[in-house]
Amino acid sequence: MNTLTIARPTPLSEPLSVPRPGPARRTAFGQVVLNEARLTWRRPIGLIGGIALPVVLLVIFGELPSFKEHLAAFGGGTIFDAYVPILATFGVAMLALLGLPIPLVTYRELGVLRRLSTTPVPPSWVLAAQAAVQGCVAVAGVVTVIVVAVVAFGASAPASLAGLVLSVTVTIAGLFAIGLLLAAVARTSTAANVIGRVTFFPLMFFAGLWLPRALMPQFLLDISNYTPLGAAVQAMQASMQTGFPPAAPLLVLAGYAVVFGYLARRCFRWE
Numbered sequence: 001m002n003t004l005t006i007a008r009p010t011p012l013s014e015p016l017s018v019p020r021p022g023p024a025r026r027t028a029f030g031q032v033v034l035n036e037a038r039l040t041w042r043r044p045i046g047l048i049g050g051i052a053l054p055v056v057l058l059v060i061f062g063e064l065p066s067f068k069e070h071l072a073a074f075g076g077g078t079i080f081d082a083y084v085p086i087l088a089t090f091g092v093a094m095l096a097l098l099g100l101p102i103p104l105v106t107y108r109e110l111g112v113l114r115r116l117s118t119t120p121v122p123p124s125w126v127l128a129a130q131a132a133v134q135g136c137v138a139v140a141g142v143v144t145v146i147v148v149a150v151v152a153f154g155a156s157a158p159a160s161l162a163g164l165v166l167s168v169t170v171t172i173a174g175l176f177a178i179g180l181l182l183a184a185v186a187r188t189s190t191a192a193n194v195i196g197r198v199t200f201f202p203l204m205f206f207a208g209l210w211l212p213r214a215l216m217p218q219f220l221l222d223i224s225n226y227t228p229l230g231a232a233v234q235a236m237q238a239s240m241q242t243g244f245p246p247a248a249p250l251l252v253l254a255g256y257a258v259v260f261g262y263l264a265r266r267c268f269r270w271e
Contacts, residue, residue, distance in 0.1 A: 029125055036129040039103070046099030046134060051141040054091040058084070058145055062153040073214050077241065081156065082212045084149045085236035089171065089207055089229055091141035096175035097196040097203075100134045101183035105192040113270040127268075131176055138172050146240075156241065163239035166250065171232040174256035178228065180264035206230040213237075225249070228256045 040046055061067050067080040074082050107113050107126060116126065146164075149155035158164045182199070186192035205211070206220070207229035213221060224230030231249035238245040 029129070032125045033129040033132050036126070036133045040099075040133050040137070043103075045102075046095050046137055049094035050091040050099060050134075050137045051144055053094070054087040054141060054145050055148055057090070058087050058148055059152075061087075062149070074212070075214075075241070077156075079212065080149075080153060081241065082208070082214060082237070084145065084155055085233045085240060086208050086212070088142045088145045088168075088236060089232045090204065090209065091145065092138045092168075092171055092175055092232070093200055093203060093207075093229055095134045095138050095141070096172075096179040097182065097200045098193065099137070100130060100176060100179040101186060101192045101196060102189050104130055104180075104183040105186045106189045108270065109188055116270075127180070131180070135172055135176065139168065142168050158240045159242055160239045160244045163244040164236065167232070167235035167239050167245050170250055170253040170257065171228075171235070174228050174253040174260070175232070177257045177260035177264060181260045181267065184264045184267040184269070203227055203229045207233045226252055228253060 061080055061083050064080075067083070068078055070076055070078055104113075104127065113126065146155075146158065150157050178199075179196075182192060182195055186195055206224040206227040207213075208216070208224070211220075213224055213230065213233060216224060225234060225248065231252040235245040235249040235253065238249075
């Protein structure tokens with residue numbers, strides 16, 4: 001049995017044995033996930049962007065008197081209600097476009113993935129482990145935003161819990177596929193950071209961060225419906241306010257997951 005030891009700050013910071021397929025192999029992969037989780041905790045950029053920042057914005061918006069007014073443009077709801085799914089999506093987007101690709105590009109830039117390709121540890125384990133860790137943070141961020149909105153500010157509980165779970169799942173799948181493609185094409189961590197930020201802000205506009213979707217002109221709303229963040233907000237908002245989300249935004253997000261996931265797989269290089 002081969003044993004691999006990689007010094008910090010590589011993604012495998014402790015000795016790891018990679019046995020044949022079976023329960024022991026799943027245990028070995030679990031160790032990779034655990035190591036990635038520890039590194040994420042030590043460099044909490046994703047935790048800040050995926051959980052802390054959306055909650056801070058939620059609290060600020062919740063304290064604004066104008067956000068508590070019920071308006072016909074929002075279907076009788078408040079502006080604050082409209083911002084709950086926007087901020088939940090904000091956290092997922094931060095993780096997908098910054099928290100996920102930057103560590104992977106850094107590993108490739110430092111030669112970690114190349115070294116792993118010569119060992120019994122499949123480099124794809126690092127990608128899967130990063131996606132798993134950041135996915136857990138994304139779910140925690142969405143849950144935290146919704147719980148704080150409902151408990152602290154009296155927002156309505158989700159009208160369809162199953163619809164919300166499905167919406168969050170396809171949102172994470174679609175956005176993380178974009179993040180993996182970004183990790184595939186960026187050559188340096190600096191480039192990944194720049195591309196992620198340049199991508200993040202226009203997408204957040206169509207999600208309604210600066211102009212809620214209910215107030216958008218029709219042509220902007222039509223564009224928003226086919227962007228990943230616009231579709232994510234549409235699906236989550238329907239799940240929280242009316243019931244099970246319509247098929248259109250779910251299909252848009254699934255399409256992003258399939259297309260960008262395929263491109264990421266074709267374009268990704270270990271060195």
